[in-house]
Amino acid sequence: MSAEHASMRLIDDYARGDTEMAADTVWALEAHLETCAPCRSRLAASVATEAPGIAALVDTVRAGLEPQLDAAVRRPSRRHRPRWVSAWLTPVMAPWLAMTVAVTLMALLLDALSSPTLFGDASPMVTIAPVLPLCGVAASWSRGLDPAHELTASTARAGLPLLLRRTTAVLVVVLPGLLLAGWLTGTMTAAQWLLPSLAFTSTALALGSVVGVTRAAVALVAAWGVVVAAPAWDAGLALLALEPDQLPVWGLLLALGIGAVIARRNAYSVL
Secondary structure (H helix, E strand, O other): OOOOOOOHHHHHHHHHOOOOOOHHHHHHHHHHHHHOHHHHHHHHHHHHHHOHHHHHHHHHHHHHHHHHHHHOOOOOOOOOOOHHHHHHOOOOHHHHHHHHHHHHHHHHHHHHHOOHHHHOOOOHHHHHOOOOHHHHHHHHOOOOOOOOHHHHHOOOOOOHHHHHHHHHHHHHHHHHHHHHHHHHHOOOOHHHHHHHHHHHHHHHHHHHHHHOHHHHHHHHHHHHHHHHHHHHHHHOOOOHHHOHHHHHHHHHHHHHHHHHHHHOHHHHHHO
């Protein structure tokens, strides 16, 4: 494929559905076709000559749909949604992000109103802060919650770049809220939860390349609650896992997670 257009041989192979084409070549060609009208025109002409069966099927479907489309009542035009919105967000992320903000406010309220004997040194705000972004991350690539998941996952630009953009969108909303909550309550500093939060996020993405991002995020939240949060609340003790001397461990976990994501970057296109 040249710097500007795909070769005719490559387009012909794609039109015929050549199974010998490499997966990365198919991905690059489909991504190029999204933005190149001349190559799409050449593909349409190639389909007519190289795959007449597909062309006949398309004509048959069009002939059957045109009368129904002509008779359909036009709906009022919807407000235009910028392209970057669909690239960074999913329709289901708004309620999940709202729920995340609501959980933050509830923890903030518990910190403000609870008596010292209820949770002891185990602040609710500090307890949920490291894993709170995982709620939005779980929804950013959820097959069951996103009605357009299969359509999105089958596009040429799906995969790790799209997942990282949506994860970044979650962090942009959640992290400032946690910073504000920490400042209002005075119960936690950014150094106490920010690195663990990023480490959990990178670990969820790394494990997501194997078991799926949603499953990985839910499993990490459950593990944190059962192994760390619940015992600390029961004993009324501060979370030892968030003590300053544990920050190198969280930094190592963050680095390992990022390394695993980079090493398995090709696996995200088939989630």
